[in-house]
Amino acid sequence: MPKSIAVAGKGGTGKSTIAAFLVLALKQRREGPILAVDADPDANLGTHLGMRVEQTVGDLREDILKNIHDFPAGMSKAQYMEAGLHEIIEEAEGFDLISMGRGEGSGCYCYLNSLIRKFSEDLLPSYKWLVMDNEAGLEHLSRRTTANIDVLITVVNDNPVSLNTAKTIDIITKDLKNEVRKKYIVTNMVRDERKEMLEERISQAGLDLFCDIPYDPAVPEALFNGGSLADIVESPIMNCIHKIIDVIGGQHGGS
Numbered sequence: 001m002p003k004s005i006a007v008a009g010k011g012g013t014g015k016s017t018i019a020a021f022l023v024l025a026l027k028q029r030r031e032g033p034i035l036a037v038d039a040d041p042d043a044n045l046g047t048h049l050g051m052r053v054e055q056t057v058g059d060l061r062e063d064i065l066k067n068i069h070d071f072p073a074g075m076s077k078a079q080y081m082e083a084g085l086h087e088i089i090e091e092a093e094g095f096d097l098i099s100m101g102r103g104e105g106s107g108c109y110c111y112l113n114s115l116i117r118k119f120s121e122d123l124l125p126s127y128k129w130l131v132m133d134n135e136a137g138l139e140h141l142s143r144r145t146t147a148n149i150d151v152l153i154t155v156v157n158d159n160p161v162s163l164n165t166a167k168t169i170d171i172i173t174k175d176l177k178n179e180v181r182k183k184y185i186v187t188n189m190v191r192d193e194r195k196e197m198l199e200e201r202i203s204q205a206g207l208d209l210f211c212d213i214p215y216d217p218a219v220p221e222a223l224f225n226g227g228s229l230a231d232i233v234e235s236p237i238m239n240c241i242h243k244i245i246d247v248i249g250g251q252h253g254g255s
């Protein structure tokens with residue numbers, strides 16, 4: 001099974017940015033094969049990585065429900081789903097990306113969801129790393145879609161509410177002891193004069209600060225100009241990203 005990293009935290013703290021840099025750092029270190037999973041319905045990990053996402057797992061699920069009576073002759077739902085999932089996986093140089101899209105609506109999705117789970121599990125052994133960007137809410141954690149991960153990175157910025165979210169995530173994941181092996185807090189975009197105070201608050205909350213990611217003006221600059229984070233892999237953001245990969249047991253491959 002691949003080594004897996006999931007990124008969680010309050011909205012706007014930098015989850016997608018950090019997930020994208022994790023993928024880019026693993027690629028740079030030739031740690032592949034890497035699977036990037038965008039588990040945020042408001043999918044944007046692809047954009048950060050410079051990719052266009054054509055179809056999500058949610059779209060495929062809707063498509064199957066809508067066309068259930070018009071499948072090609074001799075094709076079962078399972079076969080259609082399997083073929084569809086293979087098509088949805090976007091292949092970039094150095095990594096693959098799958099976007100989960102919207103969750104289920106009111107239709108009967110149980111069987112389709114169990115198929116998705118089965119085929120996703122079948123896919124995993126062919127990857128060495130899995131990086132998952134999550135939505136801002138906490139629901140996915142209690143729904144256990146973040147199951148069996150090696151490291152959960154929770155992002156905190158200088159909005160005090162983001163620390164409250166981190167505490168809640170810590171509590172929810174205590175019940176998932178076997179499923180989340182390690183948890184680290186990473187601070188992002190915190191102004192210098194607030195760093196010490198925030199560090200203190202994090203430790204008072206009984207949490208471990210793993211590393212701090214600085215604000216890098218090259219990020220909004222690259223995105224504004226229609227580029228992606230792949231254009232700025234020399235960013236100082238990478239220092240903390242490499243530390244995360246090191247602690248999970250990444251090799252120092254050539255870049």
Ligand SMILES: Nc1ncnc2c1ncn2[C@@H]1O[C@H](COP(=O)(O)OP(=O)(O)OP(=O)(O)O)[C@@H](O)[C@H]1O
Nearest residue numbers: 010011012013014015016017136189214215216219
């Ligand atoms: N270290 C950084 N330096 C500069 N800009 C950053 C940094 N981290 C994040 N940003 C910017 O901050 C904004 C929020 O970041 P991002 O989209 O990664 O957060 P998020 O937690 O994924 O948000 P959401 O909860 O909406 O999914 C984006 O505009 C992003 O480009």
Ligand SMILES: [Mg+2]
Nearest residue numbers: 015016040044
């Ligand atoms: Mg995001």
